[in-house]
Amino acid sequence: MTASSTNFAARVESLIGPSRISTDAAARACYAVDEILPTVVAKPASAEEVAEIVRFAALEKLALIPCGNRTKLAIGMPPSRYDIALDMTALDQIPHYDPGDLTLSADAGAPLAKLNALLFEHEQFLPLLVPWYSLSTIGGTVASGIDSPLRQFYGTARDFLIGAEFVDGTGHLCKSGGRVVKNVTGYDLHKLLIGSLGSLAVITRLNFRTFPSPVASHGFVASFPMAEGALALRRAIASSSLTPLTLDIISPELAQIFGARTPATPETVVFAGENRAVNQPSLQPIGDWFDPREWQLCTAFAGTTEVRDRYARELTLLAEKSRAASTAILGDTTRPAVWGRLRESLSMLLEASPTTVILKISVLPSHHAALFTNLRHIADRAVLPSALVARAGGTIYFALLLTSANEDTTARFSQSISQIFDLVFAAGGHASLLFAPRALKERKDPRSEQLLAPASSRLPANSGAELTSGVAPMRRLKSAFDPQNILAPGRFV
C-alpha cells in the first residue's frame, strides 16, 4: 500500500474503530469487483457511521462501493476507481414491522431470509425470491435490481418499496417516501435506488409493503417440443381470467441444467408454496423430471381447493389446446425442488460453465417467438451453447455458456453479443450484459464503438432512430445525488 492509502485507512479507522476495518490482501480480495481490489474494507455499524465515511470519502475524493453479501457484485461495469469497500452487513436490524398494516422497515444489510422468517410468523412475506436467496441482503437485492419469478403477480421492488433512507454522495442521511402503503409526499427518490448498483447513494434502510403469503400454492408444468407451443400457452393464459403467481418459460438447455445440477447456494427457510415455510440444507435433486429436450412452461397458482381445482382444470385444457407434449401438477415433494431451481436460474447458469455470459433482454412478449428463434441462430452460428428463461411480462435472461475462455471464444462471444443487441433494438427492446467476464465488458462493438457491457448497453445504441438518449437525464441525476462522483464511479453512468 502507498503512504497515502495507509493514511486514509487510518483515517477511516479513526471514524469507526479498528475492529471494523481491514486492509489485508486476503480480506480485500473478497471484495474485488471485476478483479479490482479496494484499498480498505470498512464495516460501519450504523447509518451515522456510513454518513461519516461518505463525508470523509467526499472530502478526499475517494471512490466507494457499498455491498451486502457480494453475491451480485459482478453486475455492472468495472469500477473506474475503487478505494473503499463499504460492507453493510452489520446494519442488519428490522426496526419496524406492523403486521396489522402490512408494512416493514429493514436495515440494508438485513438478510432476506431473516425478513421472511419474521414475516412468515404472521403468514406474510416479501415477494423477492431472488437468486442467491439464502445469502442475499435486502439492500443488495434492491440495489442490484434483480427480479424473481414472482414478479408475474406481485411486480418488482418498484411496486412495493414504499420508502428508503440512504446516504447521498455528500455524506448526508436522507429519506424519501415513508412507511405507509400510499404516499405522494415529495419525489419518489427511493425508486431511483432500485438497480442503481450503489451509484446514487448508500442505502441504509428500506421500507416495504408486505403481502399475505398465498394460501396453499400449487405448480403446473407443460412441456413442448418447440418454443412456439409454450408461447402459445402463455398467450392463452395471459388472455384468460387466470392470474398465476409465476409464469416462466425455460429452454431445454436450462431444463437440462436443472436436472443435472443442484445450486451451490445453500437453502434456507423459504416460502415453499404452502402457508408455512420449510427448512432444508439444499434442494432435492430432480433427476430427469424435466425432459431435457423440451421447452417448459412453469406456473404457480394459489388459493382455496375450489380455486386450485379451477386452475388445474383450465391450465390442463389450455395446454392441450396448445398441443403440449405433457403436463404435470407439481406434487408436494417436487415443488420446492423445482421452484428453488427456477428462483436460482441465474446462479445455476453461472455455475454451469466456467465462462457464462448472461444478457438481460427486455422485449414485449409479442416479439418473443421471433426472438427465441433468432437468439438460437446466433448462438448456433458461433457454436456457443445457450439457455434461457423468459418471464411472461417480457424480460428474458439469455445465457451463453462456454467451457473455456480464450481470445478466440471472447471474439465469438462479443460478435454474438453485438448481433443480439442489434436484434433486440430492432424489436424495440433493451439488452444489457448482466454477467460477463471483465474482458468482454470492456470490449467495444467494432461498428458502433459502443461498449458492450451493462453501463453502455443501458444507453440505447440505436439513438439515431430514437428521440431519447435516456442517458443524459441519468447523468444529471447521478451528479445531483453524487456531485463528486465517489459512489461506484464508472459502474453505471
Added chain:
Amino acid sequence: MNPGLVHELTKLLGEDSVLHKLEDLFLYEYDGSVEKGLPEIVVFPATAEHVSQIVKLAVKYHAPVVGRGAGTGLSGGALARTGGVMLVFARMNRILEIDPENQRAVVQPGVVNYELTCAAEPHGLYFAPDPSSWKSCTIGGNVAENAGGPHTLAYGVTTNHVSALELVLPDGELVRVGSKHGDSPGYDLAGLFVGSECTLALVTEITVKLSRKPEAVKTLLAIFDAVDDAAESVVDLTARGITPAACEMLDGWTLRTVEDYIHAGFPMDSAAVLLIEVEGLTEAVAAQAAAVAEVCNEHQAREVRLARDDAERDLFWKGRKNAFGALGRLAPSNYVLDGVIPRSKLPQTLRRIQEIGTQFGFQIGNIFHAGDGNLHPIVLYDPRDTAQFERAMQASAEIIRYCLEVGGALTGEHGVGMEKSELMPLVFSDADFNLMRRVHDAFNPDCSLNPGKIFPLNKGCGEIRVRKQPVEAASLP
C-alpha cells in the same frame, strides 16, 4: 403580460389557441383545491413539438410555465402560482395505440381517464387507476400527481401502471424515458417523473399498462351502528390478509347527505358503512366475499348487503364517487383533506378527527379509502367568512399533524402542490430538501416550470435563483 410573447405564441399556435384577456384567464385561476393562481397567458398545444416551442418561447421571455389537464387536482398543482404561461392539454386528447396482446396503451396527456378504460373495454382490458374524478380528469394530470382512487388498494396507483413517458424538459428538449415493455435498464426515470407534480418536465405522451377485467366482481355494503366497529373491521380485514379490490368508508353524517341527493340506498340511520369490492376468479370471489362478511359480522355489522346486480353495484359506487359533489349542497365550499395513516391506527385516528372537529367547531365528514389508510376528512366552510376559513385551515393542519404523529404521510394521492408545501418541513429535514432540490435543479434549474410547488417557499426556488447567479460563479476563486 409581455405582448411580444403573446404575439409569438399566436404566430406559433393560431389565434384560437392563445388566451390572454383577463375575463378568459379567470377560468383557469382555480382547480379542485382551495387555492388560486392566475395565469397571464393560456395556450392549447396540439403536438409535442408545440409544447417544446412554447417552452422555448417562455424561456426567451423569462415567463414561468405550468401544465394543466382538466384542472380537477386537489392541491393546486395545476395553478399558475407566479403567473406566466399555462399549457392546457385539452387538445392533445388522442389515444394513439391500444395493444391488447402486450396490454399497453399509448395516449396523449389530455385523454380523459374514463375514456381510456372505455376504449380498452372491447379487449377485456381497463386502466386501473380510477380517481373519483375519473370521468373528467386526464391521464396527464394523473401522471403528474401520481393519482390513486378506490381500486388502487389491490392494483396500485398511477406509477404502477406507467411504463414510458415522452417529456419536454424546461429548456424545451424532448426526451423519452422508460420503455413500452416497462423494464428498461438504468435508473427508473419514469418512476421519478410520475408524481413529480410538473416540477421536472411536461408530459407529452404516456405509455400505460392495461389490466385484464376480472371475471367476477362482488360488491358488499356493510352497515354499522358505530364508527369504531367499521374501523375495527378494516383493521381486521387488513391483518387477516384479506385484500379486497376496494374498501371505502362513509361515515353516517356523510352518507345521509349523499343519500338525500343520490338515493344510493344507504341506510339513513347508520353510523358508518363500508363499501367493499372483491374481484377475481368466480371461485375466489365467493370465498373472499364470505370472508369479508364474516369479519364485518364479527364486528357487529348490522347488515352486510351484497349488490344484487350491476345496477345496484353502480348505485353504491355512484354514492361513493359523487359524494363530494353532494356535500356542495350543504355549504358554499368544502375542503377535502388527504392524509395517510397506518391501517392499524384507523380507529383512534377517526376518534381524534371528531375531537378536532368539536374543538374547532366544525362537523367533519369522512369518506375515504379505508383499505389503504388514506383519509379524506371534509371540512365544510364559507370562504367569505375569513375567520371561519382560517379555523378550517387550522383544524385541517391539526388533522394532518396527527396523521404524521401516528406514522402516516402528508398526502396519499392529492399531491403537495401549493396546499401542503409549507407543511413539508414536518416530514423532511434540510438534508432531504437539499437532495430534492438538487434533483429538481438537475432538470428545472431556473425554476421556470411550475414554481412555488412542493418545496416550502423559503426552501424552494428563491434560494436556487440566488445561488445560480452568474455573478456569484464569477466571484469564485
